[in-house]
Amino acid sequence: MAIRDILVIPDKKLRLVSQPVANVDGSIRKLAEEMFEAMYDAPGIGLAAIQIGEPVRVVTMDLAKKDEEKQPQVFINPEIVWSSDETSLHEEGCLSIPDYYEEVKRPAEVKVKYLDLEGRLQEVHARDLLATCLQHEIDHLNGVLFIDHLSKLKRDRVIKKYTKIAKQAAE
């Protein structure tokens, strides 16, 4: 099967609030597989289902370094149940905003509860890249992009640039 396309701003679908998964069944496992395929191909370290056009609360991630073995992780219906008062600044990028990187301030640590691919309830205490990535992906599930955490000036500039590119591509 062909690799699924990753949606790019200003695609309106990226602003949808994704629906919770009711049952972790074969269709969700198939979706996760398609997400990994698109994520590894891009390549990226995380992906929310809406980035391939599916408005459901599924996130894939692999934070392994290039020389390490794959570490595929799936987070279903992820929910932040605690975040630290302490914040940290991390440079972020997004496959839906190609080639744009900016530092974003977020809580340094979060606790996230989620379902795994077997439908079991799990909880993770995340810091560093995992905390950043989980918050970035959970934002996607709520129709929020990392540029929404920047100044309005920077955000408007980025949206304008990608709107122009999309219009040129449509000519």
Ligand code: GNR
């Ligand atoms: O590949 C990605 N890298 C990344 C780097 C810093 C913070 C977040 C990310 S997630 C991003 C892939 C993506 O767009 N996920 O939604």
Ligand code: NI
């Ligand atoms: Ni993203």
